Every structure is written in C-alpha cells, then in structure tokens.
Amino acid sequence: MKELKATMAGTVLNVLVGEGDAVTAGQAILTIESMKMEIPVEAEFSGSVQKVNVEVGGFVNEGDTLVTLGE
Amino acid sequence: MTNTTETTGYNERLEEKLAKIFAGGAPKYHEKMKESNKLFVRDRLKLLFDDENYAEDGRFANVEAEGLPADGVVTAIGKVNGQTVCVMANDSTVKAGSWGSRTVEKIIRIQETAEKMQVPMLYLVDSAGARITDQLDMFPNRRGAGKIFHNQVRMSGMVPQVCLLFGPSAAGGAYIPAFCDIVIMVEGNASMYLGSPRMAEKVIGEKVTLEEMGGARMHCTVSGVGDVLVSSEEEAISEARRYLTNFPANFAVKPDKLEAKAAKAGRSLEAIIPENQNAPFDMYELIDQLIDEGSFFDIKKLFAPELITGLARIDGQVVGILANQPKVKGGVLFGDSADKGAKFINLCDAFSIPLLFLADVPGFMIGTKVERAGIIRHGAKFIAAMSSATVPKISVIVRKAYGAGLYAMAGPAFEPDVCIALPTAQIAVMGPEAAVNAVYSNKIEAIEDPKERLKYVQQKHQEYKEEIDIYRLASELIIDDIVAPSDLRQVLSQRLSIYETKDLPMPYRKHAVTPV
Numbered sequence: 001m002k003e004l005k006a007t008m009a010g011t012v013l014n015v016l017v018g019e020g021d022a023v024t025a026g027q028a029i030l031t032i033e034s035m036k037m038e039i040p041v042e043a044e045f046s047g048s049v050q051k052v053n054v055e056v057g058g059f060v061n062e063g064d065t066l067v068t069l070g071e
Numbered sequence: 072m073t074n075t076t077e078t079t080g081y082n083e084r085l086e087e088k089l090a091k092i093f094a095g096g097a098p099k100y101h102e103k104m105k106e107s108n109k110l111f112v113r114d115r116l117k118l119l120f121d122d123e124n125y126a127e128d129g130r131f132a133n134v135e136a137e138g139l140p141a142d143g144v145v146t147a148i149g150k151v152n153g154q155t156v157c158v159m160a161n162d163s164t165v166k167a168g169s170w171g172s173r174t175v176e177k178i179i180r181i182q183e184t185a186e187k188m189q190v191p192m193l194y195l196v197d198s199a200g201a202r203i204t205d206q207l208d209m210f211p212n213r214r215g216a217g218k219i220f221h222n223q224v225r226m227s228g229m230v231p232q233v234c235l236l237f238g239p240s241a242a243g244g245a246y247i248p249a250f251c252d253i254v255i256m257v258e259g260n261a262s263m264y265l266g267s268p269r270m271a272e273k274v275i276g277e278k279v280t281l282e283e284m285g286g287a288r289m290h291c292t293v294s295g296v297g298d299v300l301v302s303s304e305e306e307a308i309s310e311a312r313r314y315l316t317n318f319p320a321n322f323a324v325k326p327d328k329l330e331a332k333a334a335k336a337g338r339s340l341e342a343i344i345p346e347n348q349n350a351p352f353d354m355y356e357l358i359d360q361l362i363d364e365g366s367f368f369d370i371k372k373l374f375a376p377e378l379i380t381g382l383a384r385i386d387g388q389v390v391g392i393l394a395n396q397p398k399v400k401g402g403v404l405f406g407d408s409a410d411k412g413a414k415f416i417n418l419c420d421a422f423s424i425p426l427l428f429l430a431d432v433p434g435f436m437i438g439t440k441v442e443r444a445g446i447i448r449h450g451a452k453f454i455a456a457m458s459s460a461t462v463p464k465i466s467v468i469v470r471k472a473y474g475a476g477l478y479a480m481a482g483p484a485f486e487p488d489v490c491i492a493l494p495t496a497q498i499a500v501m502g503p504e505a506a507v508n509a510v511y512s513n514k515i516e517a518i519e520d521p522k523e524r525l526k527y528v529q530q531k532h533q534e535y536k537e538e539i540d541i542y543r544l545a546s547e548l549i550i551d552d553i554v555a556p557s558d559l560r561q562v563l564s565q566r567l568s569i570y571e572t573k574d575l576p577m578p579y580r581k582h583a584v585t586p587v
Contacts, residue, residue, distance in 0.1 A: 038401070
C-alpha cells in the first residue's frame with residue numbers, strides 16, 4: 001500500500017483513474033495545478049487504485065494524500 | 072668475507088613486515104567485508120588508479136603495534152585518466168577503519184601533498200569514526216581530526232575534492248564528505264550521520280534504522296548531502312573517474328577540450344516543447360539534443376529534481392548546465408533547488424567551467440510553508456552565486472521565465488555574456504493569468520455574466536501576451552538574440568568558443584557576505 005502525496009500546494013485539475021482501476025508504473029494518475037502549471041502525478045509502481053482521496057477543483061497542501069495504491 | 076645486508080636478513084625482515092601491511096586486517100574482517108559486497112581497500116585503489124604504479128606514503132604507520140597495519144588508512148599518489156591525484160582510503164578491515172593519531176596524521180600529510188602539488192584530492196571513506204580510546208591523541212589537538220576539515224576548507228576551490236563513500240562516515244568523520252565538492256554514495260552500504268541510531272536512542276530517545284538516520288538514498292534524495300547514488304563500489308569508482316574528466320588539475324588551469332561528438336539522435340526541440348506553456352515536458356530530452364551524446368554527468372539528480380544540474384560537453388567543450396525541469400513541480404524553484412543551483416554554480420566557477428542556463432521557470436514557490444522555510448534567503452543564495460560567477464555565462468530562455476525565476480536563471484541584468492531566446496520564450500514579471508488577475512480584479516468582478524467575464528479575461532490575456540511578445544523584447548535589446556531551436560546547439564558551441572578567453576577582474580573586497 002502506498003499513498004501518493006502532493007509534492008506542492010495546488011488544486012486538483014483532473015483525476016484520470018477510478019477506485020478499483022489497475023495502473024502500470026509511470027501511468028498518469030491525476031494532474032495538480034500549481035503556480036499556473038500542470039503538474040502530472042504518476043503511479044510509482046504497477047498496482048490498483050485503492051482510494052481516490054481528492055476531488056477535481058479541491059485544494060491540496062504539500063504532503064496531502066492524493067491517491068492510495070495497492071499491490 | 073664480510074657480511075653484507077644481502078646475507079643478514081634485512082630484506083627478509085622488510086618483506087615480512089610489508090606482507091603483513093598489505094594483508095590488512097584479520098581474515099574474519101575480510102570475510103565480513105565480502106558479505107557486505109565491499110572491496111578491500113587496496114582492491115579499490117586497483118580499480119581507481121590507471122595502473123599499479125602508484126606511490127604510497129606512511130605504509131609503516133603503527134607497525135610497532137599488533138594488528139594495525141598502515142594504521143587503517145592507505146595514503147597514495149597515483150594517476151587517474153593520466154592526471155596525478157592524491158588519495159586517502161580507509162581500511163575497514165582494520166578496527167572498522169577507525170582513526171588513531173597516526174591515521175589522522177597520514178590524512179593531513181596527503182592533503183598537504185595535494186596542496187603542494189596542486190592536484191585533486193580523493194577521499195575513499197569507509198570508517199567507523201574516532202578510536203575513542205585514543206581521543207586525546209587525535210581529536211582536540213592542532214594536528215588532530217579537526218585539522219583535516221580545516222585543510223579541506225582551505226583547499227576548497229583550489230583543487231577538486233571528491234568523496235567516495237563506501238561505508239559509514241560517522242560523527243565528526245561525516246564532515247569529510249561535507250567539505251568535498253561531490254559525494255558519491257554506495258546504496259545500502261554508505262551512510263553519514265552525526266549520531267548513530269544507537270546513540271540517538273540512548274541520548275534523545277529516538278528509534279530509527281541506519282537507513283532512516285543516514286542512509287545513502289536518504290542523503291541523495293532528502294537531505295542533499297549526497298550527490299550521486301550508485302549501486303556498487305565498481306560504479307562509484309568509474310563514476311568518480313568519469314567526473315574527474317570534466318575538471319582541470321587545479322583552479323589555475325582551464326579544463327581540457329575533448330574530441331567533439333554528435334548529439335544523441337532524437338526529436339527536434341520543436342517537437343519536445345509543448346505549445347501550451349503550462350503543460351509539462353521532459354527537459355532531459357531537450358538537453359540531450361544540445362550536448363555531445365553520453366557526456367552528461369548529473370549532480371544531485373535525485374535531490375530537488377525540479378532543477379537539473381550537470382556537467383556536459385558541447386562539441387568537446389565542457390559546460391555546466393542548470394535547467395528547470397517542467398515535469399517536476401512545474402519547474403518551480405524551491406529552497407532546496409536554490410541551494411542545489413548555488414552549490415553547482417560555485418563548483419563550476421571555481422574551476423573555470425562555463426555555465427549554461429536553460430530557463431523554463433514560472434518563478435519561485437509561494438505560500439506559508441516555503442516562506443517559513445526561508446525561501447527568500449535560499450533564493451538570494453542562488454542569485455548571489457550566479458551573479459558572482461565570472462566564468463562565461465550563457466542564458467537561454469527556452470519557454471517561460473517569470474519574475475525572480477528570470478533573475479535566478481541569469482537574466483540580462485546579471486551580465487550573462489549572451490541572453491538568447493527561443494521563439495517560444497515568454498519573459499514577464501508574472502504569467503498572464505496572475506497578472507490579469509492582479510491588474511483587473513475589480514473590473515473582472517464587476518462583470519456579472521460568466522460568459523462575458525470569461526471573454527473579457529481571455530481578451531486581457533491576449534493583450535498581455537502581445538505586450539510581452541519576444542520580438543518586442545529583442546527590438547529593445549532586452550535580449551541579445553532569438554534563435555531557431557534547430558540552430559541552438561551550433562550557436563551554443565560557437566558561443567562557448569568565443570568566450571574561452573573571458574577574463575573578469577575580481578571586485579576589490581575581502582569577500583561577499585553570502586546569503587545562507
């Protein structure tokens with residue numbers, strides 16, 4: 001189980017996966033918008049999406065959990 | 072017939088003692104070392120030096136004592152890539168590589184030799200620290216361990232100083248890596264910490280693993296005290312040899328020019344850079360199109376990856392590259408990236424390595440978290456380093472360069488030898504969205520219909536983009552040139568040749584009050 005965390009404060013621009021989806025390492029999971037830039041967040045390993053912890057448009061702080069990945 | 076030294080055992084006695092010295096510590100320590108995938112110190116030197124013809128000082132240190140061959144450190148002078156270098160290498164089979172008084176004296180003397188001969192100094196560290204039993208002889212005195220660090224600081228920027236960390240560098244010993252220009256750490260074996268996990272548990276009640284406290288990966292990704300993470304000792308040594316090909320023997324000599332090599336085959340810059348200024352792209356792919364294939368030496372690759380710092384060659388000419396990485400945190404600058412940039416600039420400037428800035432930066436990060444962490448002073452540290460550098464400075468605006476980001480990446484006010492923009496460049500005090508928000512917020516709020524509001528905002532964005540049109544900046548000589556992306560590599564190669572003879576006088580003062 002691994003929590004993907006926000007590397008910087010910003011808002012959630014889009015969420016590209018749903019709970020239960022299988023993902024491969026490097027696959028784009030969601031995009032954060034910060035400082036007017038699109039910050040891609042990628043899966044660190046192959047697995048499945050256990051939980052999506054954010055909503056599109058929501059604010060996240062650096063270190064907040066975005067998505068929980070399982071094996 | 073008179074007796075001569077040939078017949079009275081002098082040579083035998085010498086051979087016997089040398090054999091013991093070359094064997095290092097007891098066999099059980101060699102076994103333990105092999106189990107950890109570590110090499111014996113003299114085997115490390117075999118891989119490091121060009122050949123076996125190196126000189127060794129102080130082999131007989133502590134030979135009168137039992138079981139302390141060379142007092143646990145080998146100090147040698149040999150050639151790496153044909154260049155003479157001085158080396159200090161701990162022997163972890165001898166009392167875990169710990170320092171006695173003669174260990175320290177040998178290290179100090181090899182440093183003094185490096186300074187006298189003005190050649191690089193390499194530290195192959197693998198040591199448990201001080202021998203506490205010998206502390207009065209090696210800790211507080213004038214030629215004690217502190218003198219090693221005093222020498223490192225004195226020699227900093229005079230000759231390259233490289234640390235290869237194969238095992239622990241504990242407590243005070245951790246300062247050897249700290250004062251080197253670069254630290255190469257072997258994952259799983261190398262570690263650095265002021266207090267061991269055992270000490271931390273006893274003295275402050277914290278319970279952590281060795282990796283958590285000071286492991287190689289932690290230092291190369293989180294703390295930034297490590298620069299290069301490798302997976303084996305062989306890789307550490309080959310990377311150190313490769314690193315040194317970029318440097319002269321000392322600060323008074325310029326680095327060699329090598330044979331030119333073509334860039335890696337790949338997509339054009341036009342294909343790499345997205346039309347949407349806010350979309351990410353991989354700056355490494357762009358760099359590959361500008362540099363000689365295979366020449367990149369990444370420094371602090373895993374630390375603050377939103378800024379790329381590395382050495383490379385363009386048509387055989389060495390260059391230090393700083394480039395924003397839009398793929399990571401949008402290429403925004405943070406305190407750690409500012410520190411990373413400052414150290415890299417200081418390294419290149421010390422050894423006459425020209426600097427190339429590739430800018431695609433939305434600015435420095437904002438918000439309470441970074442403000443409380445002192446982003447202003449970290450940014451000032453970066454800008455001060457760039458401003459003070461007297462080596463050739465080439466500034467390329469690849470895409471956006473907003474606010475202090477422009478300044479950090481050697482914008483025009485900081486006297487780059489040339490400031491070049493690609494046609495995609497957008498130089499502004501801030502991006503269109505933020506600027507329009509700031510200037511027209513009252514007017515925007517006054518528009519009730521959302522469709523009308525959006526139309527108004529988009530129109531203002533368009534006007535703003537026209538205002539900062541790159542041709543306008545070129546017309547006013549704000550930037551020195553606009554270059555087609557496919558011409559950039561050739562232009563950089565030409566500029567580096569032109570600036571070879573740059574010679575700036577140093578300002579008349581003792582030294583700056585450097586922001587920290």
